[in-house]
Amino acid sequence: MPFAFSCCRAQAAGTAPSGSTLALIRKYYNPESSLSAQFSLTIFWSVREKQEKKKGSITLAAGNRFRVQTDVETWVSDGSTFWDYAPASKQVVIKRLADVDRSSLPSQIFSRYLTEFHFQESDRRDGVVQLSWKNDSADAPYASIRLWVREQAGRIERCVMTDRNGNTFTYVFSGTVFGRNFSRETFEFAIPKSARIVDMRN
Numbered sequence: 374m375p376f377a378f379s380c381c382r383a384q385a386a387g388t389a390p391s392g393s394t395l396a397l398i399r400k401y402y403n404p405e406s407s408l409s410a411q412f413s414l415t416i417f418w419s420v421r422e423k424q425e426k427k428k429g430s431i432t433l434a435a436g437n438r439f440r441v442q443t444d445v446e447t448w449v450s451d452g453s454t455f456w457d458y459a460p461a462s463k464q465v466v467i468k469r470l471a472d473v474d475r476s477s478l479p480s481q482i483f484s485r486y487l488t489e490f491h492f493q494e495s496d497r498r499d500g501v502v503q504l505s506w507k508n509d510s511a512d513a514p515y516a517s518i519r520l521w522v523r524e525q526a527g528r529i530e531r532c533v534m535t536d537r538n539g540n541t542f543t544y545v546f547s548g549t550v551f552g553r554n555f556s557r558e559t560f561e562f563a564i565p566k567s568a569r570i571v572d573m574r575n
Contacts, residue, residue, distance in 0.1 A: 396527075411546070412429055428444060429444065438560040520532050
């Protein structure tokens with residue numbers, strides 16, 4: 374899943390983010406709020422010194438409902454069932470959502486940034502606040518995470534995560550909409566007739 378990572382705690386030196394900025398982010402990016410956005414993802418693999426790029430969309434709603442689509446894969450959850458579809462292989466894997474690692478669920482990611490990670494304000498310019506987090510635990514998969522937040526709107530515009538191997542994952546979000554009501558069908562997956570089904574619920 375493109376938004377998956379494990380969480381751990383750390384404290385970085387710097388200036389604490391303003392209360393108003395944090396309040397807005399926590400208001401809009403929490404498991405009980407809905408949002409939709411387009412995103413682009415650039416992955417830099419340090420060993421190979423190569424870049425990989427993807428584009429997609431994300432839709433979230435309360436109750437661990439989500440739809441994440443990229444040009445190579447689709448992940449959908451209605452809150453109880455999870456579908457993972459890869460068009461290239463024409464295969465859809467179905468699981469109980471309870472069997473999926475909860476720390477990797479898109480509905481949990483944004484809220485965990487602010488509740489379990491101790492971010493510090495590292496820059497502020499043109500209405501955008503940069504929040505930085507550095508990890509001091511050798512067991513954590515990520516060495517640092519940086520967020521660029523539109524201060525007045527409380528909207529995350531960019532996120533850069535660097536893992537322990539120096540690989541960098543850069544997300545750029547656009548067209549973010551908060552509080553929208555989505556149809557039930559948004560969080561259901563219509564399996565293509567030609568798809569091979571791997572049902573892991575049994």
